[in-house]
Amino acid sequence: MATTETSAEPLSIGEVAERTGLSVHALRFYEREGLLVGPVQRTSGGRRRYTASDVDWLLICVKLRESGMPLADLKRFAELVRHGPGNEAERLRLLDAHRQRVDARIQALEECRSVIAWKVGVYADHLARGEADGLWDPTA
Template sequence: MNSELLTIEQVVARTGLSAHTLRYYERIGLLDSVSRATSGHRRYDAKDLDWIAFLTRLRKTGMPIRHMQKFAELRRQGDATITERRILLEAHQQAVQTHIAELQHNLDAITVKIQVYSQMKGDHDNTH
């Protein structure tokens, strides 16, 4: 995909995001202004796709849009903001790890309940 430029429809197919979401991300500053063909249609390159993939990961792991916007703004400012970006990602990483621990705790409780019901069913089947 070296210098291949993709239409918004092609990016939708590759990323699973809707065209509306891609335009929204551009409008709110998550995506830099995407290049345009002479027709005015958006054209995305490999760097755009990489960035969209990272934004998708942030979103899927629960990062609020306002934090994503802060991260995108810091990224635009260049290497002088690497420490700030790392700190922001470390805070998000901690939030994700906490959420995973909560999910695991709840999953463990569900597993125990299933075991109880399985045992009760087995006991019930053995008495009849």
């Protein structure tokens, strides 16, 4: 069980890709873009070695991205963390603003869902009754 454990052993980029769901390309891209808190360590041969906290950070990044945070905001957040203690209020503001956007997005999606569900119902009814009328259809 040495390959799947959550140990202190540094991981290769491929292993981190597996664990985070990001592609190795994306991992290098994120690093170039300054989205990581610290520089990733390297082996003598130049290969990246990710620590557990690198992976933790990436997992947070994945959630923030998945919820629609732009890379620019993620970068800003990374910069704040990189800069160290003293800016927690700003980090909080950034995260909380994002949380609000996520809430709004969820609400918007729920509204869309109800419109779509209604339309699905219209078609389902129509098919159940085997009729060609009663549907809104400009070509009918």
